[in-house]
Amino acid sequence: MDPLLEELVVITRFVNDMRKEEILKYFIKCLDSDIPSDKILLTKIKSAYNLYPSIPKDKQERFEEIIKYVLDEMIKKGYRADYRTPQEEKLKGSTEDMKTTEDIYKPIGITNGTLTIKEARRARELAKVQTSFGLYFNLAATPHVRSSLESLDKDGNTIRDPRLVDENFNPIPTTYSDDFPGRREQKIKK
Numbered sequence: 001m002d003p004l005l006e007e008l009v010v011i012t013r014f015v016n017d018m019r020k021e022e023i024l025k026y027f028i029k030c031l032d033s034d035i036p037s038d039k040i041l042l043t044k045i046k047s048a049y050n051l052y053p054s055i056p057k058d059k060q061e062r063f064e065e066i067i068k069y070v071l072d073e074m075i076k077k078g079y080r081a082d083y084r085t086p087q088e089e090k091l092k093g094s095t096e097d098m099k100t101t102e103d104i105y106k107p108i109g110i111t112n113g114t115l116t117i118k119e120a121r122r123a124r125e126l127a128k129v130q131t132s133f134g135l136y137f138n139l140a141a142t143p144h145v146r147s148s149l150e151s152l153d154k155d156g157n158t159i160r161d162p163r164l165v166d167e168n169f170n171p172i173p174t175t176y177s178d179d180f181p182g183r184r185e186q187k188i189k190k
Contacts, residue, residue, distance in 0.1 A: 082109030083123035090181035
């Protein structure tokens, strides 16, 4: 077992929180170089902070150091937050109104200045896909589907609307519902 993970297990030994096991399993994934990149999300790493109030006072500082170390390692690899566009956020269920920005095809981090185009591209390459509502792809019987995180052009905008993808990330012929957020085209995509 990774020494950091061993230390995290010791620190959380007396934590009685149902989320503890899930968080520890997630840290194992983050520290395992064989785990596919699309299985890692920075927000899940940050969820470890939910255990903080249950950590013994004399261990809290080290607990924070370990979480920060893992976050920093993931950032070095290229993982980022805010790599999705407002259109993609809406497809996965965000209640944000897309009308608040003109750049619905540009990752939020680029728009708000926290990401460069290069950083957003790398984060999107690592994530590869997202879970979206099937109804937007005319698949109302399938609540959730895998949709692509499309490449970015030179200005940081996605090159096309998200498409359905299979387990190997290959595009599947895609149709869009009439209420598909920010839909560019109304014809079938391949």
